[in-house]
Amino acid sequence: MKYTEAIEKRRTFGIISHPDAGKTTLTEKLLLFGGAIQTAGAVKNNKIKKTATSDFMEIEKQRGISVATSVMAFAYNNRQINILDTPGHKDFAEDTFRTLTAVDSVILVIDCANGVEEQTKKLMEVCRMRKTPVIIFINKMDRDGKESFELLDELEKALDIKVRPLTWPIGMGDRFQGVYNIYQKGLNLFSANKTKIADDVVRISDIYDNQLDEIIGINPSLELREELEMIEGVYNPFDREDYLRGDVAPVFFGSAVNNFGVKELLDTFCEISPSPRGRDTDTKRVEPEDPKFSGFVFKIHANLDPKHRDRIAFLRIVSGKFERNKFYHHVRLSKDMKFPNPTSFMAQDKSVIDEAFPGDVVGLYDTGNFKIGDTMTEGEKMMYKGIPSFSPEIFMELENLDPLKSKQLEKGIRQLIDEGVAQLFIQQPGNRKIVGTVGQLQFEVINYRLIHEYGANCRFSPRNYFKACWITANDDEKLFQFKRAKSNYIAEDKDGNLVFLAETTFLLQMAEKDYPDLTFHRTSDFMLESK
Numbered sequence: 330m331k332y333t334e335a336i337e338k339r340r341t342f343g344i345i346s347h348p349d350a351g352k353t354t355l356t357e358k359l360l361l362f363g364g365a366i367q368t369a370g371a372v373k374n375n376k377i378k379k380t381a382t383s384d385f386m387e388i389e390k391q392r393g394i395s396v397a398t399s400v401m402a403f404a405y406n407n408r409q410i411n412i413l414d415t416p417g418h419k420d421f422a423e424d425t426f427r428t429l430t431a432v433d434s435v436i437l438v439i440d441c442a443n444g445v446e447e448q449t450k451k452l453m454e455v456c457r458m459r460k461t462p463v464i465i466f467i468n469k470m471d472r473d474g475k476e477s478f479e480l481l482d483e484l485e486k487a488l489d490i491k492v493r494p495l496t497w498p499i500g501m502g503d504r505f506q507g508v509y510n511i512y513q514k515g516l517n518l519f520s521a522n523k524t525k526i527a528d529d530v531v532r533i534s535d536i537y538d539n540q541l542d543e544i545i546g547i548n549p550s551l552e553l554r555e556e557l558e559m560i561e562g563v564y565n566p567f568d569r570e571d572y573l574r575g576d577v578a579p580v581f582f583g584s585a586v587n588n589f590g591v592k593e594l595l596d597t598f599c600e601i602s603p604s605p606r607g608r609d610t611d612t613k614r615v616e617p618e619d620p621k622f623s624g625f626v627f628k629i630h631a632n633l634d635p636k637h638r639d640r641i642a643f644l645r646i647v648s649g650k651f652e653r654n655k656f657y658h659h660v661r662l663s664k665d666m667k668f669p670n671p672t673s674f675m676a677q678d679k680s681v682i683d684e685a686f687p688g689d690v691v692g693l694y695d696t697g698n699f700k701i702g703d704t705m706t707e708g709e710k711m712m713y714k715g716i717p718s719f720s721p722e723i724f725m726e727l728e729n730l731d732p733l734k735s736k737q738l739e740k741g742i743r744q745l746i747d748e749g750v751a752q753l754f755i756q757q758p759g760n761r762k763i764v765g766t767v768g769q770l771q772f773e774v775i776n777y778r779l780i781h782e783y784g785a786n787c788r789f790s791p792r793n794y795f796k797a798c799w800i801t802a803n804d805d806e807k808l809f810q811f812k813r814a815k816s817n818y819i820a821e822d823k824d825g826n827l828v829f830l831a832e833t834t835f836l837l838q839m840a841e842k843d844y845p846d847l848t849f850h851r852t853s854d855f856m857l858e859s860k
């Protein structure tokens with residue numbers, strides 16, 4: 330009983346946004362509500378500032394902050410909430426994608442003036458692929474932005490999801506007076522307050538009540554009533570099941586920096602968001618209620634101090650109870666391991682824990698045993714699916730400048746790939762190493778670490794590829810023909826899967842046209858089905 334209660338209480342989610350929309354600010358306000366921090370400004374902004382691109386140590390320092398804030402746990406309204414942080418910088422998008430495999434739902438923050446931005450679309454694509462339930466928070470309503478209905482239309486079109494407003498703004502910018510809570514039928518008036526939690530909700534059960542005119546003025550009331558009628562006419566009533574299936578995204582309006590509309594968001598989140606969900610393995614689906622412990626590693630963070638080569642592996646618990654000092658089975662290595670110091674994260678504080686439940690994330694100190702995607706169990710031989718790789722966007726060949734250091738280079742690059750810093754494609758002849766990333770920053774990180782941590786002597790030279798596509802084929806003969814015709818563009822990923830390195834969109838389209846029996850996958854997610 331106690332065990333199922335512990336599961337039912339947990340809510341594990343991620344906040345995602347295009348940089349600058351207000352993710353950090355919203356996270357901080359949620360922690361304030363949860364009592365995990367006492368004052369605003371306590372959570373460091375883990376954004377990597379643009380000016381830092383040429384200063385590696387600065388990047389790592391800023392990245393380092395994200396270790397402390399990787400998982401933020403707090404209790405609120407009888408819920409145990411775990412926020413999994415995602416890096417805002419687009420060059421670390423791959424990190425974010427992987428973290429999304431460890432959450433059960435997502436809050437997407439949108440800037441009301443900018444609407445849907447490039448990064449928002451990519452992140453939503455990943456959510457849609459995994460059918461992750463999404464709540465949208467439209468932020469910065471204290472500034473003039475796009476008209477609210479226009480924003481909702483834009484969200485539906487650009488993100489390919491149905492939306493349903495659950496709060497509605499009264500005015501915007503200078504005229505912003507507050508939000509009407511459609512879901513709970515209450516009025517929350519705006520009073521800019523950056524550090525305290527305001528809780529002065531006026532309950533109005535009938536929007537035609539004259540009290541509304543007195544409080545917000547006659548014209549704004551007329552406008553609000555009209556808009557609310559329109560909402561009821563245009564949007565279907567909110568259905569939690571639609572949200573849980575990832576078909577409809579409830580929308581909230583507010584101003585994170587002013588702490589406004591955040592409580593409505595958090596209260597409703599606690600009510601409607603999913604408790605920990607099961608996950609598929611290569612042999613079966615595992616539900617959280619399954620008493621046997623299991624979980625998977627979705628993130629590895631290296632120690633910033635080169636003298637200590639240890640790392641922290643972040644493990645999401647899927648089923649059963651995790652206990653300190655108990656032996657668990659590392660499936661890939663077929664090895665039993667125990668963990669004397671598993672860590673949990675409370676806002677900025679880390680502490681050693683004795684037990685953890687499905688939905689929780691524990692930090693495991695690692696000396697090189699873990700790779701992203703590894704599964705731990707109580708002995709069962711199964712692997713969790715679904716830590717996909719996405720086609721990188723920038724490719725460089727890693728060249729060894731000192732043949733005497735090739736062992737160091739080999740070891741270093743393999744370990745960095747295990748951490749998920751980049752993807753590696755091996756080309757024949759000559760075992761050439763093509764490293765692919767989504768951003769330029771990673772190459773600085775890799776180069777620096779290979780030289781300073783592993784003593785390698787290397788350099789990167791640009792390769793003019795546009796996409797790496799994983800290939801599957803129905804017809805082995807056709808695959809053989811393709812490999813022969815395109816041998817200069819064929820490589821294998823770190824797990825030996827066949828990859829086509831396309832130089833242009835045109836060449837990729839030509840390949841698709843000329844070889845209809847082959848499928849070119851933009852993400853490695855296809856392996857989920859084929860396993």
Ligand code: G4P
Binds near residue numbers: 351
């Ligand atoms: P991010 O993590 O999504 O990148 O965004 P972050 O929270 O850092 O917010 C980006 C900027 O937007 C910050 O200003 C922040 O104060 C501001 N902001 C967040 N919420 C609101 C809001 O509701 N209204 C308004 N007007 N601004 C908001 P900054 O100048 O970049 O940083 P700071 O010096 O204020 O910290």
